[in-house]
Amino acid sequence: MTTDQRPRPAVEPVPGDVRSAMSGGGVWLDLGLLTVRVRSTVPELAAPLCSVYPGMVEIAPRDWADLHVELAEGAGPRRWLRRQSRFTCDGERPFEPFPADHALPLFEWGTNWVLARRMNDVLLLHAGVLERDGLALVMPALPGSGKSTLTAALSLRGWRLLSDEFGAFDPQTNQFRAVLKPVALKNRSIEVIRAFEPTAVLGPEFAKTRKGTVAHLAPSAAAVALRGVPASPGAVVFPRWQSGSATQWLPARPKVVFTTLAFNAFNYAAMGASGFQAVVRLTRRCPAWQLIYSDLDDALHTLERAWPEVRERALSESAP
Amino acid sequence: MSKSGVPSQLRWLGALVTPACTQAWTLAQWQTVIRVSRRLRLLGRLAEALDRSGLLASVPEGPRRHLLAEQRYARWRTQQMLWGLERLPQMLGRVDYPLVLLKGAAYLGQDLGIGRGRLPSDIDILVPKAHIEDAQTRLLARGWQETELDAHDQRYYREWSHELPPMRHALHGLELDLHHNILPPVARVHVDASLLLADLRPSLWPGWMVLAPVDQVLHSAAHLFHDSDVRDRVRDLVDIDGLLRHFGQERVFWDALVARARRLGLHQSLALAMHFCSTWLQSPIPRDILERSRVQGLSRPEAVWLIPLFDRVLRPTDPDATPGLRQTWAARTLLLRHHWGRMPVRLLLPHLLHKARARSAASA
Amino acid sequence: MLAVVPVTVNAISSQATPSADRSDRFTRAPGVQVEALAGDGGDEWVAFSALSGETHLINETSAAIVDLLDEEVPASIDSIVDRIVGETGLPHDEVRLLLADAWELLLHGGLIRAVTVTDHHGAAP
Numbered sequence: 001m002t003t004d005q006r007p008r009p010a011v012e013p014v015p016g017d018v019r020s021a022m023s024g025g026g027v028w029l030d031l032g033l034l035t036v037r038v039r040s041t042v043p044e045l046a047a048p049l050c051s052v053y054p055g056m057v058e059i060a061p062r063d064w065a066d067l068h069v070e071l072a073e074g075a076g077p078r079r080w081l082r083r084q085s086r087f088t089c090d091g092e093r094p095f096e097p098f099p100a101d102h103a104l105p106l107f108e109w110g111t112n113w114v115l116a117r118r119m120n121d122v123l124l125l126h127a128g129v130l131e132r133d134g135l136a137l138v139m140p141a142l143p144g145s146g147k148s149t150l151t152a153a154l155s156l157r158g159w160r161l162l163s164d165e166f167g168a169f170d171p172q173t174n175q176f177r178a179v180l181k182p183v184a185l186k187n188r189s190i191e192v193i194r195a196f197e198p199t200a201v202l203g204p205e206f207a208k209t210r211k212g213t214v215a216h217l218a219p220s221a222a223a224v225a226l227r228g229v230p231a232s233p234g235a236v237v238f239p240r241w242q243s244g245s246a247t248q249w250l251p252a253r254p255k256v257v258f259t260t261l262a263f264n265a266f267n268y269a270a271m272g273a274s275g276f277q278a279v280v281r282l283t284r285r286c287p288a289w290q291l292i293y294s295d296l297d298d299a300l301h302t303l304e305r306a307w308p309e310v311r312e313r314a315l316s317e318s319a320p
Numbered sequence: 321m322s323k324s325g326v327p328s329q330l331r332w333l334g335a336l337v338t339p340a341c342t343q344a345w346t347l348a349q350w351q352t353v354i355r356v357s358r359r360l361r362l363l364g365r366l367a368e369a370l371d372r373s374g375l376l377a378s379v380p381e382g383p384r385r386h387l388l389a390e391q392r393y394a395r396w397r398t399q400q401m402l403w404g405l406e407r408l409p410q411m412l413g414r415v416d417y418p419l420v421l422l423k424g425a426a427y428l429g430q431d432l433g434i435g436r437g438r439l440p441s442d443i444d445i446l447v448p449k450a451h452i453e454d455a456q457t458r459l460l461a462r463g464w465q466e467t468e469l470d471a472h473d474q475r476y477y478r479e480w481s482h483e484l485p486p487m488r489h490a491l492h493g494l495e496l497d498l499h500h501n502i503l504p505p506v507a508r509v510h511v512d513a514s515l516l517l518a519d520l521r522p523s524l525w526p527g528w529m530v531l532a533p534v535d536q537v538l539h540s541a542a543h544l545f546h547d548s549d550v551r552d553r554v555r556d557l558v559d560i561d562g563l564l565r566h567f568g569q570e571r572v573f574w575d576a577l578v579a580r581a582r583r584l585g586l587h588q589s590l591a592l593a594m595h596f597c598s599t600w601l602q603s604p605i606p607r608d609i610l611e612r613s614r615v616q617g618l619s620r621p622e623a624v625w626l627i628p629l630f631d632r633v634l635r636p637t638d639p640d641a642t643p644g645l646r647q648t649w650a651a652r653t654l655l656l657r658h659h660w661g662r663m664p665v666r667l668l669l670p671h672l673l674h675k676a677r678a679r680s681a682a683s684a
Numbered sequence: 685m686l687a688v689v690p691v692t693v694n695a696i697s698s699q700a701t702p703s704a705d706r707s708d709r710f711t712r713a714p715g716v717q718v719e720a721l722a723g724d725g726g727d728e729w730v731a732f733s734a735l736s737g738e739t740h741l742i743n744e745t746s747a748a749i750v751d752l753l754d755e756e757v758p759a760s761i762d763s764i765v766d767r768i769v770g771e772t773g774l775p776h777d778e779v780r781l782l783l784a785d786a787w788e789l790l791l792h793g794g795l796i797r798a799v800t801v802t803d804h805h806g807a808a809p
Contacts, residue, residue, distance in 0.1 A: 064350075064351055066382070090355045119385075120393050253728075254728055255722075258741075269738075270392060270396045273717065276717060399734075403736045492792075
């Protein structure tokens with residue numbers, strides 16, 4: 001008895017169909033590491049969801065989903081006045097209700113919260129991960145780093161996005177797996193990415209969320225097609241956006257790499273000895289740098305130039 | 321108006337006792353069980369039961385990942401508790417009063433199956449009331465800290481409750497709850513803690529005691545049937561069932577249990593526990609004991625009123641359904657009963673007002 | 685949930701005296717893993733305790749203590765001090781000071797275990 005492995009739908013479902021499916025049995029999203037079933041009686045979720053999960057929304061039922069998420073209308077008068085949406089996942093309700101038209105950000109943050117607490121079969125680093133030449137570029141999520149902006153830009157320049165939030169490292173296979181969701185851009189980053197790549201597919205903008213204005217960059221068709229393909233450890237890069245700064249590329253100390261990866265993981269402690277050994281292995285195996293920049297294009301070029309060295313290192317690690 | 325038979329939403333509970341029955345489950349059944357058991361905090365328990373029977377590896381991949389993940393998570397939380405328990409006697413130093421394990425810690429300390437796969441959020445221990453200040457003082461000297469409470473809540477804990485405010489330690493993950501009784505002293509049901517303390521048994525861990533088996537059952541029953549929110553609390557019934565199965569192999573246990581319930585004033589809780597354990601979990605309770613406990617614990621009007629109420633609230637809803645209005649109202653009725661039973665009215669009103677004010681301040 | 689050496693640890697160790705009690709003996713905790721991060725060892729060690737579930741950044745002194753202690757045979761602080769003095773040639777007082785800082789964290793973090801002479805033993809998982 002195996003879990004359902006249907007190929008993704010060839011034709012994009014219509015938002016109207018998605019909306020009615022959501023109010024019934026739900027729709028399914030395969031993120032790579034896990035599948036999510038989404039039900040919603042809040043009509044405002046369907047169209048934005050379709051726009052930022054292109055090629056990923058399935059109406060045909062699956063036998064199995066890892067997470068069962070539900071967005072419900074507000075309780076009592078909030079069903080009609082200043083309408084709300086509420087997020088639940090099998091009895092867990094991590095957040096207070098959001099305004100109904102903020103259904104997508106609520107879905108994104110709620111699903112992240114639940115995912116981080118439940119998927120303890122792999123180590124979940126808090127990092128953006130992209131793949132190039134089969135190797136993972138891991139960028140720890142630290143406040144003010146501009147990690148999401150850089151992740152978004154890289155994903156628009158031929159680096160395959162695995163995840164903007166979750167570095168899902170499987171200690172049994174020593175590989176990174178995708179948790180493919182749209183990249184969440186905040187405030188100024190939205191304009192930066194629009195200017196960087198005018199053809200980028202961005203979902204609607206949501207003003208006045210708890211994190212300011214938020215918009216989501218849809219994953220590329222390649223990222224969607226390859227979300228089941230893992231990546232081997234490549235390099236760890238600590239980005240830091242600093243206004244007016246020239247690009248700096250500085251080696252990072254192993255102690256900093258270890259503590260950041262462990263500190264910044266969602267479930268490091270729960271992973272016990274397995275998590276400890278995994279972070280030790282990653283620290284020893286991956287070269288690590290700090291990338292300080294203000295110019296996005298220059299930052300990308302720096303990463304491109306460094307990648308052959310990362311490939312060399314990975315080859316010598318795996319050589320007998 | 322008693323319901324007969326195991327509710328369909330709970331038939332899977334048999335897998336905790338006989339894990340082999342899971343081999344016949346379809347993927348759809350697994351999906352429901354994973355969701356419901358997680359909500360009831362029994363997913364870890366199921367994982368451990370399957371693992372001990374060597375069946376975990378043959379579970380289909382989808383559910384297997386969740387079982388493994390929860391097993392890992394539960395073991396981590398349990399290890400934190402064990403670590404805290406290991407350090408406590410060393411931090412307390414030499415004391416001449418007993419240190420008593422409660423609940424999950426007690427089950428582990430007796431190597432009971434119901435101790436495995438739990439998700440402890442705190443460490444519960446009991447010491448005699450006369451020595452509780454001493455115990456706290458010693459712990460404060462070793463880095464444990466009291467929770468910040470306002471004057472009202474401080475008073476609530478010290479005068480009206482059976483436990484001290486939770487304590488935290490910078491280097492330990494779980495909170496410590498020091499109890500001196502198993503139910504609040506100002507409750508309408510007042511348990512005489514000296515009776516509990518007179519009948520302690522050693523645990524498997526040197527330096528730690530546990531309550532007598534009958535008292536462990538009554539503690540769990542009292543906790544469930546006197547508590548404020550009884551939704552999704554089937555796990556407590558599973559605990560009681562586990563205790564009954566383990567200790568109930570001797571007839572003398574059953575007679576002692578019924579007698580002790582009367583002695584401690586917990587006969588109503590026991591009657592309710594026995595009703596649900598026998599009908600929902602098929603606990604092997606001797607028929608005459610079941611009858612005696614019911615007669616002793618519930619008058620006819622009480623049985624007619626309370627059993628359907630608890631049935632409605634304890635019964636888990638289908639994973640895709642929202643709790644119905646009737647369950648919500650039943651839960652509210654039981655909440656009122658809880659507060660009614662918990663403290664005298666003269667103390668109750670100011671306390672509820674205070675809580676309401678604190679809640680609206682928090683959501684402002 | 686990673687327990688790194690917090691500033692408050694020193695405050696705790698200065699208040700508590702039992703770890704300096706010479707009648708206490710210590711063992712290495714079971715399931716401890718110590719790994720060097722930098723190739724040359726240096727001052728960058730990480731240690732995992734299966735007992736507490738915690739990971740700690742430790743310095744050379746702490747790594748030495750964990751290494752010198754045995755899982756089965758208890759040893760006193762004095763004997764560890766003597767061994768370190770013997771192997772490094774450092775002054776006795778200096779070594780004692782280094783150890784005093786490290787000891788409480790190692791104990792609380794589950795890297796070493798106290799085995800007191802009195803009959804009040806800790807719980808065994």
